[in-house]
Each structure stands twice: as structure tokens, then as C-alpha cells.
Amino acid sequence: MPRTHDPKKDSDAEHLPVSGADAPELPGRFIAPIAFGTVLQPLNSSMIAVALVSIREVFDAGTSVTWLVSALYLATAVAAPAMGRVADVLGPRRTSLAGLLLVGATSALAPFAPDVPTLVVCRILIGIGTAAQYPCGVAMVRHAADRLRARPNNALAALAVCSQVTAALGPTLGGLLVGAFGWSGVFWVNVPLTVVGALVILWRGPADPSARRDRGRLAALWRVDPVGIVLFAAAITALMFWLLSLGETVQWWWLAVAVPAAALTAWWGLRARDPFLDVRLLGRRALSFTYVRTIVTYTAFYCVFYGFPQWLEESRGLGPVGAGLVVLPVSAVGVVSTLLANRLQRRRGPRAALVVGTAALCAAGLLLTVPGAGSPVLLLLLVSAVLGVPNGFNNMGNQRAMYAVTPAERMGAASGLYRTSQYVGANLAAALLALVIGENATDLGLHRMGLSIAALAAVLLATSLVAALRERRA
Incomplete structure (x- = not known):
């Protein structure tokens, strides 16, 4: 039957989390267990890149090994909101632990896979388990912050920093593991990480909200929809x-x-x-526009993440190691900008962080039209540093905007959709790169990519400025 309108429920849904300047930050003892599990997804998505050659040789496989990359992205995009909804119903702490168990058990068995298709299935299961960690982390932050009447800024910043650092270090760590243990090393490493993560959550993780006693477990699972x-x-x-x-x-x-x-x-x-995807909640312009803005932002981000290193190797001739070192400032500066964005939005709110982030992204895109095949490495490092500035501001601004307008009981699913938006942006970036760069990354292709990023950022900047003006007039 269709749902009837419930004014009280609508009123509850409009309740925003505590964010007053006089409220304390969420205690540090909660942040580590919440953030630890979120490193698994970016780590597993980036480590596999350096293991593909070894896997291809061991299994005498062809291009099918690329599904080891795509399978995890697809699984995460689908599973993140689903696991977030499970967290909303059954509790984020126990859902996070179940996800860690799935990742650990699958990673322990993956090295014994007889063929590439079996490995792909393992990557799908790992993607489902790692997908649970971010929405569960945000949901745990929300429950703990509301219960303690605390601000979530530092905890949300920790989630963003963990993603940035592990994504950057993934290929380096993966190379060391493949060198020491072969391709199976990128799976083995998940076992101790999941064990430590589970122990930390059991020791310090915020407890789940009290479950309703009038519903059985089967009824609770049906509420997941x-x-x-x-x-x-x-x-x-x-x-x-x-x-x-x-x-x-x-x-x-x-x-x-x-x-x-x-x-x-x-x-x-x-x-x-009690739907999995609350369409009425998506009817809120602030939330739905945050998802759209996230898709566009990550389209630009992944263009840089994939396109710039490709140009450094193919046109600048730096090789994989040199290209990796040149793009390292993107992540390093991104961590610093995340911390700065956290401080800015404490005083001015997420809108200010988004204005700074989109303006910096527009400038960074235009800067990409400067380098050529003969550009000195110092200039390329400067470009990389500027490219890292918008990451922290945009990530924190979008994440905080999503957090602010989502009811506590829907935080897991909403956070999962935020993650899905990122992967939609990643796939759009792949299509855009094929259009502006093609198979070989020439100087012209890099400059086209930069102009495309600047155009996307200009649209985001205009919408952010208009929204900021409306807020001031209101």
C-alpha cells in the first residue's frame, strides 16, 4: 500500500545534527575505529593495478584481468547504499564488523583461486565488504555525535584523509607486496588489516542504537527492503x-x-x-543536488587521477615510477587542504568550502593547459600541488552538506549513495578521457582535458555562488 503522510515523521526528518560552535568535537577515542575500516576500499582499488601483470602471467590470461579492477568498482557502487541501508536497520557497528569478516575470509581464500573468473568473484565479495565501511563509518559518526551532542567535523575529516592517503599509497604498498609475496600479497594484506580493524571497533567503536524489542530478526531484515x-x-x-x-x-x-x-x-x-531508496528524501533539493555535484566533482577528479599520469608517461616520458612521484603532491596537498577545509567550514559552513574548492578546481584545470612535453619537472610538481588543493575542500564540503540534510535514521543509505555518486563520476571520467585524450595522451589531449575540467568547475562554482547568495538573502 502507498505510504500515508505523517507530519510528525516529516518533522523528525527535518531535524538537523548538532553543529553549534559551542558544541565540542566528537572525542578522539571514537575516530580511529570509525576511520580505520574506510582505508580498505581505496587500498584494494589501487593496489591491484601493480598486480595485474603478474596475475596475467600466472593464469596465462589476456585482457580479462582488467575485470579485477572493474568488478570491485561495480560491486562498491551497488553495495555501498545497500550496506548503508543494512546499517540503518541492523546497526552500523555490527554491519561494519560483518563487512570486515567478509573481506578477511575472502582475502584469505583468494590466493588459492584456480582461475581469473574465480578471482573476479573474490573481488566482488571484497568490494561488498569494503563498501560497507564508509556508510557505516558516517552512520557511527552521526549516532555518536547526536548522542554526545558533539560536532562531527574532525571525524568526517579523518574519513576523508584516510581515503586520500591510502589511495595514494596503494600502488606503492602493492608493489612492495607483489615483490615480496607475488600477486597474492595484495590479498593477504587484507587479513591482518581486517583483524586489527575488527578488534579496534570492538574495543572503541560506538555502540549501535538499541534495537526494537517488538520485532524479530526476520522482520528487521525485511525492513532493509x-x-x-x-x-x-x-x-x-x-x-x-x-x-x-x-x-x-x-x-x-x-x-x-x-x-x-x-x-x-x-x-x-x-x-x-519503509523503502531502501526514499524517493521523498531525494526530493530535497539540497541532498539531490549534493549527489549531482559529487558526480561532477569526481568526474574532474578522476580525469586528473587517470589522465595526468598517462600524459606524464606517454608524452613527458617519465615512466611509471617518475609519473608516480610527480603526482604524489596531488594526494599530499589534498590531505592538507582537507584539514584547512575542516577549519573553514567550522566557521563558515560547507558552502564556503565548496566555493573555495570549485574555484581552485577551475584554476587547476586552466593550469593543465600550460605544460608541454618539454616542461621541467619542477613545473610539473607545482601543477600537481595545485591539483591537490580542490580535493580536500570539495570532498569535505560535499560530505558535510550530505551529512547536514540527512536524517539520522537514513544516514547509512545516504552515505552509500554518496559513495555511488563518486563511482558514477569515475566512469564518466573514463568516457571523457576517451573523448578528449583518446589512446595516446598528447599535449593537445592534456590541454583539452584541462579545459574540460575548468568548464565543469566553472559550472559548479556558479551554482555554489548562487546558492551562497540565496542563503545570505534568506
Whole structure:
């Protein structure tokens, strides 16, 4: 039956988290267990890159090994909001622990896989387990902050910093592991990490909210809305496959699957009593626009993440090691800008961080039109440093904006959708790079990429400024 309008429920949904300047920050003892698990996803997504050659040789495989990369991204994009919804219903602490158990057990078995398809299945399971950690982390932050009447800024900054650092260090750590243990090392490393993560969460992790005593476990699991999850999974999987095809031969039939699946997901969300995807919540302009802004921001981010190193290798001739060292300032400066963004939005709110971040992204895109094949390394390092500035401001601004307008009981699913938005942006970036760079990254291709990033950032900056003016007038 369709849901009836409940004014009290709507009023509760409009309740915002504590954010007053006089409120204390969330105690540091909660931050480490909340943030620790979130390193697994960026670590596993970046480590595998240096193991693909070894896996191809061991299994005498061809291009099928690239599915080890795509499978994790697809699994994470689908599973993040689903696991977030599970966290909303069953509790983020126990959901995070279950995800860690899945990652640890799968990683222990993966080195014994007989072929690449089995490894792909393992990567899918690892993607599901790692996907739980970010939405569970944000949900734990929300529950702890609301219970203690504390501000979440430092905890959210820790989540952002962990993602930036581990994504940058992943290839380096992966290279060391492959050198010492072979390709299986990138799986083995998850076992001690998940054990330590689980122990830390059990020791210091914020407790889950008290469960309702009048519902059995089966009823609680039904509240997760498996029908809604299946419909959403079909829609987002078809969308991601369509986006992946944009760089080559466009497979329109995936879009023909995605559109009706999305319509069914929305229809079910309007009719279900307790839906996985609350369409009415997405009707809030502030939240839905945050997801759109995140998609555009990460389209630009992944263009830099993939396109700039490609140009450094192919046109500048630095090689993989040299290119990796040149782009290291992107992540290093991103960590610093995250901390600065955290301080800024304590005083001015997330809108100020977004204005600074999009302005810096526009400037960084224009700066990418300067380098050429003969540019000195010092100039390239300067470009990398500037490219890192917008990351922290945009990440913190979007994350805090999502946090501020989402009801506590929906924080897990909303955080998962935020993660999904990032991966939609990653696939759009792949399509954009195929359009402006093509197979070989020339100087012209780099400059086109920079202008594309600047154009995207200019649109974001204009919308952020308009929204800021509206807020001041209100």
C-alpha cells in the first residue's frame, strides 16, 4: 500500500545534527575505529593495478584481468547504499564488523583461486565488504555525535584523509607486496588489516542504537527492503556498464535496461512503507543536488587521477615510477587542504568550502593547459600541488552538506549513495578521457582535458555562488 503522510515523521526528518560552535568535537577515542575500516576500499582499488601483470602471467590470461579492477568498482557502487541501508536497520557497528569478516575470509581464500573468473568473484565479495565501511563509518559518526551532542567535523575529516592517503599509497604498498609475496600479497594484506580493524571497533567503536524489542530478526531484515535493493542494483549496474562502454562502442541496450529499472526503483520507493531508496528524501533539493555535484566533482577528479599520469608517461616520458612521484603532491596537498577545509567550514559552513574548492578546481584545470612535453619537472610538481588543493575542500564540503540534510535514521543509505555518486563520476571520467585524450595522451589531449575540467568547475562554482547568495538573502 502507498505510504500515508505523517507530519510528525516529516518533522523528525527535518531535524538537523548538532553543529553549534559551542558544541565540542566528537572525542578522539571514537575516530580511529570509525576511520580505520574506510582505508580498505581505496587500498584494494589501487593496489591491484601493480598486480595485474603478474596475475596475467600466472593464469596465462589476456585482457580479462582488467575485470579485477572493474568488478570491485561495480560491486562498491551497488553495495555501498545497500550496506548503508543494512546499517540503518541492523546497526552500523555490527554491519561494519560483518563487512570486515567478509573481506578477511575472502582475502584469505583468494590466493588459492584456480582461475581469473574465480578471482573476479573474490573481488566482488571484497568490494561488498569494503563498501560497507564508509556508510557505516558516517552512520557511527552521526549516532555518536547526536548522542554526545558533539560536532562531527574532525571525524568526517579523518574519513576523508584516510581515503586520500591510502589511495595514494596503494600502488606503492602493492608493489612492495607483489615483490615480496607475488600477486597474492595484495590479498593477504587484507587479513591482518581486517583483524586489527575488527578488534579496534570492538574495543572503541560506538555502540549501535538499541534495537526494537517488538520485532524479530526476520522482520528487521525485511525492513532493509530487499525488493528495493534488487531494483536499485539492476538500475545502477546497467548504468555503470553503459558508462563503461562510452569510451569504446556505446552499448545503448544497457541504458535501455537502466532507465526502466530506475523508474521501477522510484515507483517502489514511493509505495513501500519503509523503502531502501526514499524517493521523498531525494526530493530535497539540497541532498539531490549534493549527489549531482559529487558526480561532477569526481568526474574532474578522476580525469586528473587517470589522465595526468598517462600524459606524464606517454608524452613527458617519465615512466611509471617518475609519473608516480610527480603526482604524489596531488594526494599530499589534498590531505592538507582537507584539514584547512575542516577549519573553514567550522566557521563558515560547507558552502564556503565548496566555493573555495570549485574555484581552485577551475584554476587547476586552466593550469593543465600550460605544460608541454618539454616542461621541467619542477613545473610539473607545482601543477600537481595545485591539483591537490580542490580535493580536500570539495570532498569535505560535499560530505558535510550530505551529512547536514540527512536524517539520522537514513544516514547509512545516504552515505552509500554518496559513495555511488563518486563511482558514477569515475566512469564518466573514463568516457571523457576517451573523448578528449583518446589512446595516446598528447599535449593537445592534456590541454583539452584541462579545459574540460575548468568548464565543469566553472559550472559548479556558479551554482555554489548562487546558492551562497540565496542563503545570505534568506
